[in-house]
Amino acid sequence: MPREQGRDVEAMRESRPVLVSVNDVSMAYNGAYAVRSASFDLERGRFLTILGPSGSGKTTLLRLIAGFGRATSGEIFINGQPVSAVPPHKRSIGMVFQRLALFPHLTAAENVAFPLKMRRHDATTIAGKVTRFLELVKLGGLGGRRIHELSGGQQQRVAIARALVFEPDLLLLDEPLAALDRKLREDMQLEFRRIQRELGVTTINVTHDQREALVMSDEVIVMDAGKIQQKARPAETYRNPRNAFVANFIGVTGFVEGTATSVSGGLVRMSHGNVELAGIMAGDAAPPRIGQSLVGAIRAEQVRIAADRRQLGGLDTIVTGEIAEAIFEGERIVYEVRVAALGGVILRVFDHDPAEHSQFEPGAHVSLGWNASDVRLYGMD
Amino acid sequence: MNGRKIMSQVFDRRRFLKTAAMAGAATGVYGLNAPRAWAQEPEKPKEIIIRAWGGSWVDSLKAGVSDGFTAKTGIAVRHDLTEDNEIQPKVWAAVDQGRVPPIHINWDTTVNATKSALRGVTEDLSGLSNLASTTDLAKPVGLDGYPIINTYGYVYVLAYRPSAFPDGQPKSWKALLDPKLKGRIALYNDGIGMHFPAQVAGGGKLEDIPGNMQPAWDFITQLKGQSPLLGEDPDFTTWFQKGEIDAACTISTNAREAKKNGIDIAWTVPEEGCKFDTDGLWIPKGLPANELHWAKEYINHALTVEAQQIWLDGLGLPGVVPGVKPPQDLVNDPSYPTKPEDFKNLIRVSAKIQTENQSEWFSKFKAIMQG
Amino acid sequence: MRQTPAAYPLTWRIMDGLEAFVAFAWPARLGAAIPWLMLAPALLLVGLLVIGLVQIGDVSFRTLDPSTYRMSENYTIANYQRAFTESLFATVATRSLLGALIVTVVTLVLAFPYTYLMVRTPNAMLRKLLLTALFLPFFIGQVVRAYGWLIILGNQGMVNEALGLVGVEPLRLLYNYPAVLFGLVQYMLPFAVLMLAPALSAIPEELEAAAESLGANWVRTFTHVVLPLARPGLVGAGLVVLTLSLTDFAMPAILGGGSQDFIANAIYDQFFRTSDQGLGSTLALLLVAAGSLLVGLVIALFGAGTLALSRVRR
Incomplete structure (x- = not known):
């Protein structure tokens, strides 16, 4: 490629911030939709995580972007070019597969060299790049090992090096960390993030692990039942879930139901039997009608627990309940509290400092308190 | 020691059977047409087994010889269509090991049959009464006696x-x-x-x-x-x-x-x-005396003009008994x-x-x- | 507590009964003998085979005396001299070895795409069709199939009739070396597919997707990923086809027109035509030796493939 032309392409890339554009993509198998009308843009250099439970369509969407299978309708653009008709090996995409898909008949270095060999680089170039990328993933010196001679974490590193060594436009991660134990998984999350930042490669990660999504990503897409539920920055997703599904799927959340009684400013008041509750409508939802059924979501960490309501001064909503379960998790205790006045709903509460006072036993009567400003309200349809 | 003893007993038994059969021959049991022999005839087996070639070969044997034999004696004839060269090692092994051979009569090429004769696994057939009326063709060349009887030429x-x-x-x-x-x-x-x-x-x-x-x-x-x-x-x-x-x-x-x-x-x-x-018929050694007797009767029957006429009409080949007429299509044929x-x-x-x-x-x- | 019948399947009850019976019939202190008991039939079979081989070995050192048609009492290496010096045996051995190699290569080349399609197709109907087409020939013996080819490829067979329609004179398609190899390939194909299928289905599809995402088109995916990973299956199938072809009797006998003998035909002739068990045994032993050598060579070069039995499987 002539120098000028190469610079033009480079300039064009710089001028266009959006690398991947998914435009109204649907994918149906035998009439059942795995992905339904998905649309989003991803800017260059960003780390996007598609989060969702199994069967939500997140992997299908990722595979469509990779080029495995063709969307039933809609189009995917990469660098502004439609890619439906482009086979996977001609898309400049590196992918780390769920079970890594390392080649067992090749060594670690040969695995990393594979995409370069497929691109017909010469031996010297290949050797140089392989060494550089093995060092990048901290595997310098292990290149001669067979895949089965490497630990799980080392195999992850080979897979990421192999997906990046040919400097693709886009990196796809198909739940590669799912099979690791928790400690290793958390280490690798940070490691992936480090490498991604170092290279600045645009990345789409797929996972069902909300922590992974929040820790690693610039942006999070939450999917359920084939539809995109929300696309936002991690903190925004956590603080302002756009619907009850997102609120439930991310974080530890309790739900209280009620009927709207008044709307003043942003604050919506509602009642459940004799209990008065309040909250703020989530996202850009319109104010409710009076009498409309609402559900309020409250994060476990926003709820405080005490033996007596007088210890909950400064909180505007206080209810009483009975301890159903006390779960000791080390750095905290999680209480499950049954609130009879709210129809027997279970609310979860974190107690982060259990040493200060004696732990509540199941059956103990307690008071729970929170602020209305922490409650997000959703209309019930 | 034991082995040899058993072997000698087997040998003795076989020699006894053979002697008994010879005695039978001497008293003229063979002639089917001799009415005075009927009283002494050995017990009839249910069937005798003839190894034969398949297709038109076995069809003509059955029509010409086997059916007539069954009609005369009431003994059924089973035709074993094992290849001639595959039955040979089986018969040889049976005789070597003193077992009863798998067939009563082998319909064989004279060359193959001669191998068995040289090996000494064939019964002597010189005593058959109908041999007297056969041509020279029936006698195997270069062998003593009649370990085989040639039944036709080709x-x-x-x-x-x-x-x-x-x-x-x-x-x-x-x-x-x-x-x-x-x-x-x-x-x-x-x-x-x-x-x-x-x-x-x-x-x-x-x-x-x-x-x-x-x-x-x-x-x-x-x-x-x-x-x-x-x-x-x-x-x-x-x-x-x-x-x-x-x-x-x-x-x-x-x-x-x-x-x-x-x-x-x-x-x-x-x-x-x-x-x-030529092809011929022969009997492997090691048959019980009565079965040997009836196997010989079968061959004797195959040497009658009537049997030869039908059998060899089927094969289109010249027999070994004077008086057999060629089939019409083969009169003066060089074959x-x-x-x-x-x-x-x-x-x-x-x-x-x-x-x-x-x-x-x-x-x-x-x-x-x-x- | 109330029993849930579904929690205790019938097969467990049957096994309970069998265990009780075994405990009764075979007291625990004899437990150490159980593995040997289970091995007994195999040992017996192998033992008989070894006895047979020893006898064949013995006879191979005796010659036929054509005046008595019995094997000589004394031992001699005359049969081995004949086997190595007479041009007939060199010709037949070369033909068999070369034929077995050609058949193996052609069969593997044909079996591979068939197996791949059968294992990978998402279409259940197609898979069933391929499987049925694979198993059907197993119900038709080798001999019957060979006779089928006589009918199809004969001078007045279907192929020549079709050629006749376009004005081509009848071709001699039968009774030559290619006809024998053709028959063998057709006979071996199902064996090869069956041996290949487990090896190919053991290759995760994800590996092929990975290769594609890394820039390999299907040809390079095949040569760089599928083929190397299928090697155990190819070696296993190759060994089976090689040994079966090398020792085949019926195809050369029926499709060869009498002048395309393989080693097995030569052995048959010695046993059943010239009644020379000595030379027959010699040829049989040499065939065993040549076959073992060939198999050993393949294993040394390529490993034992799927035929390798190891405790640790990856």
């Missing part, structure tokens, strides 16, 4: 498809070397039938067999250049019928079979001559010699010489054909 003719020979019937075996016939001729896969005419066609003398057969090998090498198909009896019939070949060295029966099926096939005895050979002058152009080599040299001839033929 000629390895040059069978051909007249349409492939527009100039008339081939006069010489050399006609097979015609380039037009490349890939269109067939021989037996062990070369049997071809060796002796080849000796003449190759410029040699029959008297030199087995001493110098180089002329025969030379001629067979020339035949190899014609890419012949190599097969066994039924193959020739099939190949003629399916249009695979135009000429073959085969027993006339196989050519006649194709002709019966409506294919235009003729055969001739070329000027170099044709091999003449059905009856008078001494008919034999003038037929080559007969003793079964003994054939068996003694079979392995070597076989190897030579194979070496040429597989090359």
Whole structure:
């Protein structure tokens, strides 16, 4: 490629911030939709995580972007070019597969060299790049090992090096960390993030692990039942879930139901039997009608627990309940509290400092308190 | 020690049975027509087993010999269609191990049967009453007594498809070397039938067999250049019928079979001559005395004019009992010699010489054909 | 507590009964003998085979006396001399070995795409069709199939009739070396597919997707990923096809027109035509030796493939 032309392409890339554009993509198998009308843009250099439970369509969407299978309708653009008709090996995409898909008949270095060999680089170039990328993933010196001679974490590193060594436009991660134990998984999350930042490669990660999504990503897409539920920055997703599904799927959340009684400013008041509750409508939802059924979501960490309501001064909503379960998790205790006045709903509460006072036993009567400003309200349809 | 004792007992028992059978023969049990013998006849087995070749071969045996035997004696006849060369090691093993052999009678080529005779596994059949009325052909050449009785002769003719020979019937075996016939001729896969005419066609003398057969090998090498198909009896019939070949060295029966099926096939005895050979019947050693008796009766029956007439009508071959008439289509046919002058152009080599040299001839033929 | 019948399947009850019976019939202190008991039939079979081989070995050192048609009492290496010096046996051995190699290569080349399609197709109907087409020939013996080819490829067979329609003179398709190899390939194909199928289905599809995403088109995916990973299956299938072809009897006998003998045909001739058990045994032993050598060579070069039995499988 002539120098000028190469610079033009480079300039064009710089001028266009959006690398991947998914435009109204649907994918149906035998009439059942795995992905339904998905649309989003991803800017260059960003780390996007598609989060969702199994069967939500997140992997299908990722595979469509990779080029495995063709969307039933809609189009995917990469660098502004439609890619439906482009086979996977001609898309400049590196992918780390769920079970890594390392080649067992090749060594670690040969695995990393594979995409370069497929691109017909010469031996010297290949050797140089392989060494550089093995060092990048901290595997310098292990290149001669067979895949089965490497630990799980080392195999992850080979897979990421192999997906990046040919400097693709886009990196796809198909739940590669799912099979690791928790400690290793958390280490690798940070490691992936480090490498991604170092290279600045645009990345789409797929996972069902909300922590992974929040820790690693610039942006999070939450999917359920084939539809995109929300696309936002991690903190925004956590603080302002756009619907009850997102609120439930991310974080530890309790739900209280009620009927709207008044709307003043942003604050919506509602009642459940004799209990008065309040909250703020989530996202850009319109104010409710009076009498409309609402559900309020409250994060476990926003709820405080005490033996007596007088210890909950400064909180505007206080209810009483009975301890159903006390779960000791080390750095905290999680209480499950049954609130009879709210129809027997279970609310979860974190107690982060259990040493200060004696732990509540199941059956103990307690008071729970929170602020209305922490409650997000959703209309019930 | 024990082994030897058992062996000697087996031997004793067998000798006893044999002696008893001989005694039976001496008292004239054999003549089916002798009414005074009936009182002494040994117990009849339910059936006797004859090894036979399949197809039209077994059909004619059944019609000519077996059915008549059953009618006369009430003993059923079962035809075992195991290949002749596959039954041979079984019979040999049975006799060696003192077991009762798997068949009562083997219908065999005289050459193959001679091997069994040389090995000493055959019963002597000299005592059969009907032998008295047979021609010389019935007696195996070069063996003592009658370990085998030849039951008919046959000629390895040059069978051909007249349409492939527009100039008339081939006069010489050399006609097979015609380039037009490349890939269109067939021989037996062990070369049997071809060796002796080849000796003449190759410029040699029959008297030199087995001493110098180089002329025969030379001629067979020339035949190899014609890419012949190599097969066994039924193959020739099939190949003629399916249009695979135009000429073959085969027993006339196989050519006649194709002709019966409506294919235009003729055969001739070329000027170099044709091999003449015989088939026969023999009984393996080790049968219980009564079964041996009835097996001999079967062979004796096969030597009657009536049995020969029907059996050999089916095969289209000349028998060993005077008075058997040729089938209409074979009167004066060269493949059905009856008078001494008919034999003038037929080559007969003793079964003994054939068996003694079979392995070597076989190897030579194979070496040429597989090359 | 109330019993849930579904929690205790019938097969467990049957096994309970069998265990009780075994405990009764075979007291625990004899437990150490159980593995040997289970091995007994195999040991017996192998033992008989070894006895047979020893006898064949014995006879191979005796020659036929054509005046009595019995094997000589004394031992001699004459049969081995014949086997190594007579051109017939060199010809037949070369033909068999070369044929077995050609058949193996052609069969593997044909079996591979068939197996791959069968294992990978998402279409259940197609897979069933391929499987049925694979198993059907197993119900038709080798001999019957060979006769089938006689009918199809004969001078007046279907193929030549079709050629006749376009004005081509009948061709001699049968009774030559290619016909024998053709028959063998057709006979071996199902064996090869069956041996290949487990090896190919053991290759995760994800590996092929990975290769594609890394820039390999299907040809390079095949040569760089599928083929190397299928090697155990190819070696296993190759060994089976090689040994079966090398020792085949029926195809050369029926489709060879008598002049395309393989080693097995030569052995048959010695046993059943010339009644020379000595030379027959010699040839049989040499065939065993040549076959073992060939298999050993393949294993040394390529490993034992799927035929390798190891405790640790990856």
